[in-house]
Amino acid sequence: MIRDYSKFLPPSGSRKIPKREPSSLEKFGWKPFFSQQIDVDAAADAPPVRVVEVHRTGLRVLGESLDTLIPPVPNATVGDWLLYDPQKPSNSQVLERRSVFARRAPGSDRKRQLIAANVDTVFIVSSCNKDFNIARLERYVALAFEAQVTPVIVLTKADLCDNPEAYVKAANTISNRVLVEALNALSEEPNARLAPWCKPGQTIAFLGSSGVGKSTLVNALFREGIVDTAAIREDDSKGRHTTTRRQLHFTAEGCAVLDTPGMRELQLTDVEAGIADVFADIVALARQCRFRDCRHDSEPGCAIQGALERDEIDPDRLARWNKLTAEERFNASSLAERKTADKALHKMINAIQQKNRK
Numbered sequence: 001m002i003r004d005y006s007k008f009l010p011p012s013g014s015r016k017i018p019k020r021e022p023s024s025l026e027k028f029g030w031k032p033f034f035s036q037q038i039d040v041d042a043a044a045d046a047p048p049v050r051v052v053e054v055h056r057t058g059l060r061v062l063g064e065s066l067d068t069l070i071p072p073v074p075n076a077t078v079g080d081w082l083l084y085d086p087q088k089p090s091n092s093q094v095l096e097r098r099s100v101f102a103r104r105a106p107g108s109d110r111k112r113q114l115i116a117a118n119v120d121t122v123f124i125v126s127s128c129n130k131d132f133n134i135a136r137l138e139r140y141v142a143l144a145f146e147a148q149v150t151p152v153i154v155l156t157k158a159d160l161c162d163n164p165e166a167y168v169k170a171a172n173t174i175s176n177r178v179l180v181e182a183l184n185a186l187s188e189e190p191n192a193r194l195a196p197w198c199k200p201g202q203t204i205a206f207l208g209s210s211g212v213g214k215s216t217l218v219n220a221l222f223r224e225g226i227v228d229t230a231a232i233r234e235d236d237s238k239g240r241h242t243t244t245r246r247q248l249h250f251t252a253e254g255c256a257v258l259d260t261p262g263m264r265e266l267q268l269t270d271v272e273a274g275i276a277d278v279f280a281d282i283v284a285l286a287r288q289c290r291f292r293d294c295r296h297d298s299e300p301g302c303a304i305q306g307a308l309e310r311d312e313i314d315p316d317r318l319a320r321w322n323k324l325t326a327e328e329r330f331n332a333s334s335l336a337e338r339k340t341a342d343k344a345l346h347k348m349i350n351a352i353q354q355k356n357r358k
């Protein structure tokens with residue numbers, strides 16, 4: 001039997017598949033990852049909305065013809081998708097995240113605080129000058145990997161430097177999973193060079209020290225102004241505007257840009273997996289050491305020492321890996337463990353002082 005497949009093919013003459021306009025949810029960053037989590041019937045009663053602002057008193061959410069302020073929802077952060085419960089908004093359910101930036105609270109309980117959710121790309125910004133520091137870049141890349149966000153290294157001030165290629169080359173050694181762009185942030189370059197990651201429906205963030213050009217890059221992306229549907233302004237009880245703590249701004253192209261002070265204070269906490277991703281080659285070697293608890297010092301059968309002797313790994317990079325993992329271990333240790341360590345230290349100091357007094 002000869003089957004007629006023609007009904008499955010596009011009608012002749014219309015070979016080009018028409019480009020579908022993104023829905024408003026897609027413009028806000030909705031992706032198949034989220035649709036897979038919901039059941040279509042339930043979504044009619046509890047439609048998906050995105051948290052675009054986090055205030056002290058509540059959240060601003062955007063959805064299909066919906067833009068409203070709701071009271072805080074437990075465990076929701078900027079960038080989250082919620083299934084909006086119109087009867088009791090604070091009961092809205094947080095959808096599983098594609099990515100999340102978190103940090104350990106500075107207080108004594110050191111609780112995990114969510115900074116931002118569902119960021120697709122983070123631009124790790126440094127400059128082709130003294131700010132450039134491989135160890136710091138590695139740290140940021142580890143944070144991004146841990147958060148499941150794609151890192152892209154952007155080296156600004158290429159126009160002020162004789163040999164930007166040297167910086168690009170150095171940054172390229174960090175991980176073969178990270179692309180590096182060097183540019184002049186004050187020129188026309190940023191829009192074209194960052195465009196692949198700033199498409200409609202994408203959510204981006206910036207990380208980097210002060211003065212490297214983060215604001216300059218953001219300004220370049222917003223050259224046509226900030227498209228904030230900002231109809232709502234929140235006043236506190238005294239009629240003053242309360243400051244927005246965490247926010248997504250949309251560019252004219254429809255890319256969401258994260259604006260949150262918390263990103264600056266991101267520390268290395270619980271980034272063990274991220275560090276292992278950045279230093280995947282060294283971690284793979286460490287697994288081949290004869291002893292499971294090998295300290296890669298002078299133990300027999302140490303694969304890392306072997307690789308060093310054969311010039312297969314960079315000793316500086318190994319030193320940075322050691323430092324980062326030690327830091328991560330310290331940051332991840334519980335308060336109780338730190339107290340014990342502090343007590344032990346205190347006892348030791350006391351003992352030394354007593355000995356000196358004798």
Ligand SMILES: Nc1nc2c(ncn2[C@@H]2O[C@H](COP(=O)(O)OP(=O)(O)OP(=O)(O)O)[C@@H](O)[C@H]2O)c(=O)[nH]1
Binds near residue numbers: 208209216217
């Ligand atoms: N020539 C040149 N100047 C740049 C470039 N990028 C940034 N600058 C300048 O460097 C200075 C600092 O840039 P900002 O964009 O304010 O840096 P930032 O990272 O936002 O700094 P913070 O707001 O302190 O975190 C400004 O005077 C910029 O004009 C660049 O690629 N080339």
Ligand SMILES: [Zn+2]
Binds near residue numbers: 286299303
């Ligand atoms: Zn070893």
